[in-house]
Amino acid sequence: MNTPIRRLSIFAFLLILILMGNVTWLQGFQAEAIRDDPLNTRQYSERLSEARGPIQIAGENVAYSEDISGEDGQPRYQRMYEGGPLYTPIVGSFRAYGASGIERTENALLNGTDDRLAVRNFRDIITGREPEGAQVQLTLNPEVQQAAYEGFEQLNGKNGAAVALDPETGAILGAVSYPSYDANDVVSIDDIEAATQNYTELENNPDKPLLNRALHEYYPPGSTFKVVTAAAAIEYLGATPETTQEAPDVMDLGGELPNATPGQTCNGGEPDTLAHSIQISCNTSMANWALDIGGENLSEQATAFGFNREEGDLNVPIPVLPSNAPVETDRNILARAGIGQSNVQATPLQMAMVAAGVANGGEVMKPYSVDTVRDSDLSVITQTSPETYSQAVSASTAQDLKEMMTLVTQPGGSGPNAAIPGMEVAGKTGTAETGPDSPTHNWFIGFAPADDPQIAVAVVVEFGDVSGGELAAPIGREMMEAVVLE
Amino acid sequence: MSKAPAPEAPTELPPVKRRNAELVLIIFAIAITMAGIAIAGLNISGEIPSAMWTVGLTFAAMAAAAHVAMRFVAPYADPLILPCTLFLNGIGVAMIWRVSAGEAENAESAGAGSQLMWTAIGLAVCFLIIIFLKDPRVLQRYTYISGLVAIFLLALPIIPGLGQEVYGARLWINIPGLGTMQPSEFAKIALVIFLASYLMNKRQVLQIVGKPIKVGRFTLIELPRARDLAPILVGWVLAIGILVLLRDLGTSLLLFGTFLAMLYVATQRSSWVTIGLAMFAVGAFTAYLLFWHVKARVNIWFNAFDQEVYYAVGGSQQLVEGLVGMAYGGLFGTGLGAGELYSTFAADSDLILATLGEELGLTGLLAVLMVLGLLVERGMRVALAVTGSFNKLLASGVAFLLAYQVFIVLGGLTRVIPLTGSTTPFMAAGGSALVASWIMMGILLRISDNARRPAPQAIQDEGATQVIRR
Numbered sequence: 010m011n012t013p014i015r016r017l018s019i020f021a022f023l024l025i026l027i028l029m030g031n032v033t034w035l036q037g038f039q040a041e042a043i044r045d046d047p048l049n050t051r052q053y054s055e056r057l058s059e060a061r062g063p064i065q066i067a068g069e070n071v072a073y074s075e076d077i078s079g080e081d082g083q084p085r086y087q088r089m090y091e092g093g094p095l096y097t098p099i100v101g102s103f104r105a106y107g108a109s110g111i112e113r114t115e116n117a118l119l120n121g122t123d124d125r126l127a128v129r130n131f132r133d134i135i136t137g138r139e140p141e142g143a144q145v146q147l148t149l150n151p152e153v154q155q156a157a158y159e160g161f162e163q164l165n166g167k168n169g170a171a172v173a174l175d176p177e178t179g180a181i182l183g184a185v186s187y188p189s190y191d192a193n194d195v196v197s198i199d200d201i202e203a204a205t206q207n208y209t210e211l212e213n214n215p216d217k218p219l220l221n222r223a224l225h226e227y228y229p230p231g232s233t234f235k236v237v238t239a240a241a242a243i244e245y246l247g248a249t250p251e252t253t254q255e256a257p258d259v260m261d262l263g264g265e266l267p268n269a270t271p272g273q274t275c276n277g278g279e280p281d282t283l284a285h286s287i288q289i290s291c292n293t294s295m296a297n298w299a300l301d302i303g304g305e306n307l308s309e310q311a312t313a314f315g316f317n318r319e320e321g322d323l324n325v326p327i328p329v330l331p332s333n334a335p336v337e338t339d340r341n342i343l344a345r346a347g348i349g350q351s352n353v354q355a356t357p358l359q360m361a362m363v364a365a366g367v368a369n370g371g372e373v374m375k376p377y378s379v380d381t382v383r384d385s386d387l388s389v390i391t392q393t394s395p396e397t398y399s400q401a402v403s404a405s406t407a408q409d410l411k412e413m414m415t416l417v418t419q420p421g422g423s424g425p426n427a428a429i430p431g432m433e434v435a436g437k438t439g440t441a442e443t444g445p446d447s448p449t450h451n452w453f454i455g456f457a458p459a460d461d462p463q464i465a466v467a468v469v470v471e472f473g474d475v476s477g478g479e480l481a482a483p484i485g486r487e488m489m490e491a492v493v494l495e
Numbered sequence: 496m497s498k499a500p501a502p503e504a505p506t507e508l509p510p511v512k513r514r515n516a517e518l519v520l521i522i523f524a525i526a527i528t529m530a531g532i533a534i535a536g537l538n539i540s541g542e543i544p545s546a547m548w549t550v551g552l553t554f555a556a557m558a559a560a561a562h563v564a565m566r567f568v569a570p571y572a573d574p575l576i577l578p579c580t581l582f583l584n585g586i587g588v589a590m591i592w593r594v595s596a597g598e599a600e601n602a603e604s605a606g607a608g609s610q611l612m613w614t615a616i617g618l619a620v621c622f623l624i625i626i627f628l629k630d631p632r633v634l635q636r637y638t639y640i641s642g643l644v645a646i647f648l649l650a651l652p653i654i655p656g657l658g659q660e661v662y663g664a665r666l667w668i669n670i671p672g673l674g675t676m677q678p679s680e681f682a683k684i685a686l687v688i689f690l691a692s693y694l695m696n697k698r699q700v701l702q703i704v705g706k707p708i709k710v711g712r713f714t715l716i717e718l719p720r721a722r723d724l725a726p727i728l729v730g731w732v733l734a735i736g737i738l739v740l741l742r743d744l745g746t747s748l749l750l751f752g753t754f755l756a757m758l759y760v761a762t763q764r765s766s767w768v769t770i771g772l773a774m775f776a777v778g779a780f781t782a783y784l785l786f787w788h789v790k791a792r793v794n795i796w797f798n799a800f801d802q803e804v805y806y807a808v809g810g811s812q813q814l815v816e817g818l819v820g821m822a823y824g825g826l827f828g829t830g831l832g833a834g835e836l837y838s839t840f841a842a843d844s845d846l847i848l849a850t851l852g853e854e855l856g857l858t859g860l861l862a863v864l865m866v867l868g869l870l871v872e873r874g875m876r877v878a879l880a881v882t883g884s885f886n887k888l889l890a891s892g893v894a895f896l897l898a899y900q901v902f903i904v905l906g907g908l909t910r911v912i913p914l915t916g917s918t919t920p921f922m923a924a925g926g927s928a929l930v931a932s933w934i935m936m937g938i939l940l941r942i943s944d945n946a947r948r949p950a951p952q953a954i955q956d957e958g959a960t961q962v963i964r965r
Contacts, residue, residue, distance in 0.1 A: 011879055013760045014891045018875035020756075021898035025868040028902060029861055031909045036821050036857040043822035048805050048815050051823070051835060 062142030094189035102192035153183035160484035161187035170222035179374030231441030234349025241310035250284035256294035299347020361467035368462035371407035438477035448474035453481035520578030528585030538832030569944035587922030617933030624937030648682035691888035694761035745915030817849035828856025881946035
């Protein structure tokens with residue numbers, strides 16, 4: 010009976026060895042990933058006793074830890090936020106049971122546990138200094154942010170989002186989601202109960218103030234997507250702004266597709282030029298262009314602008330919801346995709362990237378919101394350098410698109426409300442159907458100045474139910490003016 | 496070959512007792528226990544707690560008494576088993592004291608008294624077995640009685656009014672005036688005794704070669720006769736019954752695995768193991784399809800870090816808390832008393848190994864696993880050294896049970912297998928488990944002492960001449 014006992018004892022030791030191997034894997038190699046998992050509730054509550062680094066916008070603290078240590082000497086820090094609801098979509102909040110926004114993505118830097126801070130931490134231990142988290146400096150421009158937020162406030166209860174990018178670098182100059190919330194309401198460590206209750210109320214609010222619409226919600230982009238369709242027409246079919254396309258007053262696409270232009274016509278039913286179709290936002294000619302371009306090419310052009318990416322492909326460093334423009338094979342659906350309807354879904358950030366790509370000679374820069382991370386003694390730990398995200402179109406195509414988009418904000422175009430006196434502004438309006446008998450979403454994308462773009466914007470007003478030129482274009486103009494009128 | 500193989504060691508030499516080595520190792524175990532309490536106290540309240548002396552010396556006295564008793568009642572027993580066991584028990588006491596001190600936030604009011612009391616009871620029972628169970632083979636007389644006792648103990652918690660459902664599993668019974676106990680801890684010992692004697696009687700029958708199923712010239716598997724399948728069928732019904740009725744995956748896995756291991760040792764036929772595993776897989780999969788609590792366990796196993804699974808009632812929160820704790824421990828641990836155990840549920844019982852991983856790190860956990868592995872292999876050595884099928888089956892069964900139980904607990908915590916509510920031998924807080932573990936050691940030590948004790952010398956050697964001289 011000794012043979013099977015020997016084998017059993019080997020098997021028993023194998024069981025122990027498996028445990029040893031697995032524990033080594035877990036504690037030796039996976040430890041950091043587990044610590045960073047959002048389900049690790051410790052990372053938030055444990056840091057109440059440590060000074061967390063500030064988040065800064067334009068040199069001012071917008072999030073910082075205030076020392077509220079009591080008489081007993083127990084260190085306690087309360088997280089404080091500036092600007093009310095203005096910056097919350099990006100900055101986020103740092104609560105006892107979770108965090109969002111930059112507070113979450115840059116947590117390791119802010120609380121000082123990041124590996125890049127290891128040398129400094131070691132030095133602090135030696136010198137006996139109280140360890141502090143790093144400073145995170147954001148790219149946001151307070152004036153752009155303010156202009157967009159106030160624009161939404163004046164709409165009396167309409168929700169929406171706006172994004173502004175520096176086309177040359179990809180730096181996010183503004184990211185507004187409306188409605189938002191004041192992070193101070195949900196982070197109190199003295200009155201956790203009230204903080205939790207406030208958070209629950211926000212969670213249950215039908216207007217979803219916790220949702221960052223700028224990065225985490227998509228909408229049918231409507232006519233703003235015609236910029237992508239026009240790009241594909243030039244790139245794949247060799248079209249020019251003067252090339253004409255059939256533009257009937259009504260098209261049969263398994264349901265009627267009318268024109269939303271003045272007089273319900275583009276060129277009196279005659280073929281219309283690409284430039285004019287963009288200027289007045291002609292539906293039927295752009296639908297016909299989509300049919301000529303074909304589903305595969307149209308989808309590929311959208312991908313070049315940043316659509317159709319994997320989840321997690323784009324982090325700014327907040328993860329961005331990928332936008333979709335799938336390959337369509339059905340004629341009716343493809344034609345509607347060409348005007349940004351059917352299965353096309355885009356985040357406001359994605360549409361800002363389309364505008365920024367055109368503005369930057371066809372090169373889409375990778376969006377980012379963290380500019381510099383500094384040590385507590387202000388030495389630079391990381392500095393984001395601009396990166397190319399994709400080459401969406403050639404420089405000459407971008408030039409054509411820019412010229413056509415400039416027509417939009419001029420008299421006779423669909424978006425004169427975005428015009429800024431003394432300079433040319435490129436733009437594109439959009440009024441997206443959301444379903445039968447449902448109010449439309451109103452869009453504007455654009456950039457200024459057209460000849461030397463400094464800012465590209467995308468604005469969406471949910472269920473605005475008028476035209477994009479009417480509701481969204483003024484907000485876009487206010488944002489652009491905050492940069493170009495200085 | 497020019498040289499003849501070395502001759503067998505002459506049997507006349509008395510076996511090495513090595514009780515002094517045992518003493519040195521026990522002193523180590525005591526020192527580690529006391530140091531553990533001291534470090535935990537320093538980390539929690541900044542001073543060496545009085546418990547280092549009260550708890551530490553009580554434990555030391557018990558360990559010393561055990562060692563002295565060994566010299567008298569089982570001088571030839573394996574010298575490593577007792578120190579290993581005391582080491583694990585001592586670390587457990589230190590951890591339990593530390594968890595209690597952390598909860599009280601005051602090192603002085605913390606207590607590991609109940610665990611110490613159960614250690615004393617466990618040691619007493621262990622030595623009662625060593626003293627009075629002179630020859631474990633007498634247990635063979637009670638083959639079916641021990642089988643019935645095992646089933647009775649397992650079934651106790653189902654009885655309404657007596658059984659208690661704790662965190663979804665019916666494992667506990669409440670004896671008014673005496674507190675709660677977990678009868679399944681003792682059931683597994685009764686089951687090992689039953690299996691050892693049953694298999695010793697039936698092994699010839701079970702060994703009979705059945706129908707070989709061949710592919711070409713290779714025998715794939717030898718199927719036993721249908722009527723010999725009865726015992727494995729009963730074992731299987733029991734295992735699945737525990738899974739479904741008691742909702743206790745841990746005990747189910749533990750008992751059926753031990754059953755298969757002992758069946759293999761008795762018959763040396765791997766076909767039994769194959770058949771058994773296949774049956775268990777089919778049964779468990781069916782249970783997975785039919786019962787939500789089995790499904791929930793498996794879901795937690797695979798998707799522990801899923802938001803929905805985490806926040807579900809009875810979800811993966813406990814598992815994640817344990818893993819997070821171990822992640823914070825890293826390679827060297829936070830140090831005893833410096834971890835954040837308040838964020839781990841059941842830190843001193845079901846999750847004590849996660850707690851250990853957090854505060855003593857990978858290093859400490861590997862050390863404890865090494866000692867556990869050593870203890871298991873010493874048990875297996877006892878099984879190899881002893882003569883007689885029953886003794887061999889009993890010793891290897893007990894040793895395997897120990898290893899397998901550790902695998903189920905830590906494997907569950909680290910997601911090798913689904914998390915179950917099993918206890919870590921010798922370490923986890925809880926009287927039933929501790930006493931049951933000491934009973935197993937009592938059996939092992941007794942068998943070991945019998946195996947290594949020199950045979951009594953024959954009377955003819957010297958006695959005869961003396962009689963004449965008188």
